[in-house]
Amino acid sequence: MGHWLCAERRHQAAGTISRFDPRFWTVNFPRPMMAAVTTTAPDALRVDCAFYRQDDLAGLIWEAEDRHDHPLLKYETARDFRDCRLSFRWRSGGVRALDAVNGPVLTIEGRDAAGNARSWYVRLWNYATGSPEDALVSIDFASVSGGWSLPGEADPVWAGDIDRLFVSLVPPGYSATDAPLAAPGEGWAELSAIRCDGPGAVIAIGEAIVPEHGVGIAGGYDDSYNLTPARLLRNALHLGYRGRIVHYVGMSHYFRLDGGKVSLGGGALNAPCVAWHRDFAGRARELGYDIIWSLSYELLDAHCPEEWKQRAADGAPALTGWSPPSTLLSPTHEGAMAYLQAVAKAFVAIGVAAGLPARFQVGEPWWWIMPDGRPCLYDASAVAAFAPAPIASIKGGKSALEIATLDAAGAALAASTAALCAAVREVAACETYLLAYLPTVLDAGAPEAKRTNLPVGWAFPAFDVLQLEDYDWVTAGDTASSRDGARAAGERLGYPVGRQEYLAGFVLNGEDSAQWRLIDAAADTARRRGVRRAYFWALPQVMRDGLVHWDEEEDVTAFDDVLFPLALGREAEVAPEFSTTIVTSAGGRETRNVAWEEARTRYDVGPGVRSEADIRVLLDFFRARSGPARGFRLRDPFDAEASDEAIGTGDGVARRFALAKHYGAATRRITRPVAGSVSVKLDGVATAAFSLEEGGMVVLDSAPEAGAAVTASFAFDVPVRFGEDRLTVTRATFLAGAAPSVPLVEIREA
Structure with a gap:
């Protein structure tokens, strides 16, 4: 396999789009509110919002510089808007109307004619005709002005150096107060018949297409909620990814809230999440993709009911290292598991409604282990379920009583995942997947951890497919642990390799993008091992770092692991050689450039031929190697x-x-x-x-x-090949006492 980290588009294919193309708008907002933008037609988009607080504000954003797409697929940076005229039809509901105080405002951020950073605030109602919730809006950036009322408060915009534009959407009960709304609310806005006219209306965009290859792609909603599904899938398609997409629904953007905690009131998923995923599923089906819906036991800590959390023996909740932190739901808490089941069913139902086959992954389910080794087996529901014995640390050996506790915790975890899969099957016949993170569950320093977090209750055929992930080992270059871990997991759970898949990745920070070399190699190793599918984790990081992957013809250097059959005497010729370019100046000074870091050795093993029997052996060996086509071993008589x-x-x-x-x-x-x-x-x-x-x-x-x-x-031994396509040996030469010439050339294998 081959890969390349692309920093920018150069000679690759490009096309054009209309500025303000609906696919390339984004949203931004403060948490815990939610918003999503989807494309409803080639010239239309919709923003859905879920409001919880009085100061919630969503921004619908157009950026002059594309900071999200893969470098091969970005649109050109175009900061001068003066030659543009934007028009669209506005419709909205559940948000402040166009004519209201704090109604929709187009904020323009950039620099004035003197180069000073500043912002302008353009009230859309000043450029609208129609009603406050259904109007035609027309803006000529060459003459637009900010200000509440025009012309009295006009603040002329200089649109020659703009960074971004965003339209604000706020709830009807908006104020600048950091306080809850009287009740959570949902709102929406649609921009249709979006049109951009003028000399600056068209901008370039990358349209490179990478050939289809054999690696799949995984992604996560928490990292791409702000993009349109159309934009996300365009990247996947152009980068050569086909087949199934592993889509992790995340832990921080899908839920509904009531009183600051997750709730099933009104449904498992918030309205923006539903809108986004319906669009995502429908477009995926149109493009020939399947979706594996991935759900973990992880939930944003701030919104998780206290009684649902896994806890250490001292009552401390399980908290991850993310900021803000997430927590882990207890597999033994009925309420927590009922919530997860409802969420899983809701996502799978979205896919089924779009015409996709039902596929569901339980993503990295485990009992959390604190950084100091304390297992989180002691929440009230776990204590009631299996009365765990005290375990100070998961590290090291364990007593019989501690092992019994770990086995019981593993059985409880396996029972919870079985119930989760059973709930999903109530929606439709479903292919189920288990994702296990091997560096944690097979930690060499905690040999009994697998009892809890890779329980035998998961053994085949508890799931249809076992998916393995090991990015800590991969990015550390520890290929031996990756190999041994995959073997150990397969042996413990009994999934044949044809029922296994592999997730390779991921690169958390862009400055570590060199790790993609190791990740690409790990995916290749898994495919050679025979897994059903390997995936890169994850698409947002692939886009950020410019990863381009392609399949190559299998590079198999033909080599027969056999030793040259004739013993070599000291008459054999050995000639180490370098490749050095020497340039001599007019004054006699030399400049030497060494092209090879290591010497390559040439041999002439003809003096080892001492009889007609040796000639027959040599000729047979030469034919078996197809001359120089296949390599073999040679024992160097001087250096072995x-x-x-x-x-x-x-x-x-x-x-x-x-x-x-x-x-x-x-x-x-x-x-x-x-x-x-x-x-x-x-x-x-x-x-x-x-x-x-x-x-x-x-x-x-x-x-x-x-x-x-x-x-x-x-x-x-030295790996060598015959140096020529022809081998000449005659009886006359041999009887005359002359040795034939049999040249060999060293093969570079590393």
Whole structure:
């Protein structure tokens, strides 16, 4: 597989759009209110709002600079609006009307003609004809003015250097007071027949199309709630993602609130969330996508009922490291689980109504472990359900009583996920998925944690598909733990590899985008392992970092793991070579440029041919290799052993170290060690706690401490190929005592 991190569009395909295209508006708002923008026609959009407080305000935003789309798909930055005339039909309900105080205002942010930052406030009612809730609005940016009443309070706008425009929407009971509304409210506004005229009406946009490839995409509502579904799916489609989309519904934007806490009153989902997901599901179906609806046990802490939370033995609630923090719902609390079931059914029902097959993932369900190792098994419902014994830390070995508690907690967790899947099946026949995060549930420092958070109650066929995720190992470069973890999870739960999928990712911060190289490689490894599907997690980060992925023809360097059959004497020729360009100036000074970091060795093994029997063996071996087409091993008669070679230094995380031999300051990677010859030392002390992977990779059973010197001794062969397509050996030459020429060339494998 191949990948590229694109910083900007250059020569790739581009097209045009009308400025103010409905797909590219966004929304913003203070929490806990909610808002969503969807496209209802090629020239229309709708904003849905859920208001809870008197100072709630949603902004419908057009940005002069595209900060959201993938670099290949962004629209051009266009800050000069003076050649634009915007018109649309306005309709609204449940929000302050156009003619009201604090009614819809177009805020224009940018700089004046002198370059000073400032904002203008354009009252839409001043440019409207019709009624306060159904009007035609026309704005010429060359002559528009801010101010409440015109012309008396006119504040002329200079629209030559604008950053963004946003239209404000507030509830009918709006005030500047930070206090609850008398009752929660819902509102909406529609802009239809959106039209932009004038010389500045059209802007360029990226239209590159990446060929369809075999990696799927995952996404999350909490990271994309502010975009239109049309915009989000456009990115997925153009970047080559097809088939199923894993859509995590999040933990902070879907719920309804009553008195500041989540509620099922009026339905499980708030109105903006419903509108957004109906549009998302319908468009996904039109584009040929399926959706796997993903729901976790995580909920924004501020809005979670206290009795629903998992708790440590001292009563402290389970809190994640997000800001603001989320908490984890107790699997044994009937109210919490009934709430999750209602939410799951609501999302799956949206997909079914759109004509999508029902697919549902239980995302990373677990009993929370505090950073200091304390398990959160002690909320009142858990105590009543299985009377947990005191466990100070999940780390280390456990007593029989503690193990019994962990098994009971695991059984309770498995029972809750089974009930959740059963609830979803009340909506429609449903394919169910379990997502497990392996670095936590298979933590080597907590060998019994799997009893609780990877319980045997999840064993196949409890779910239809097992999905695995391990991004902490991946981004740390710990491929050995990824390999061992996937094997251990498969063995524990019994899902055949054809019933497994893999989520590769994610990159939390943009400055760490180099981690995509490791993530791309991890997805490739999973596909080679035979999983049903690998996905990148997640689309918002793919868009942010400019990740482009494509499938390549499988790069298989033909190699037969056999040794050259003839013994080589000291008559064999060995010729290490470099590639050096030497430029001599007129004054005789030289400039030398070394193209190869390591030497490549050439051999002539003809002197090893000592009899007609050797000739027959050589010819047979040459034919079997198809001449230079296939590589093989060669035991170098002058350089085939290494002793106490430094292969790395411990950092407390890495377990994989590449065999190497040092020649002064030069280093040679060893990819073909002789089986059974490798020994390893840590700080000079021999250890047998390691295995050897292909390519000369030593994998220690546990990561060496930071600063520990890792050394190895070994015998090795050189990977080589025949140097020519033709091999000439005659009996006359041999009988005359002349050795044939049999050139071999070293193969670079690392």
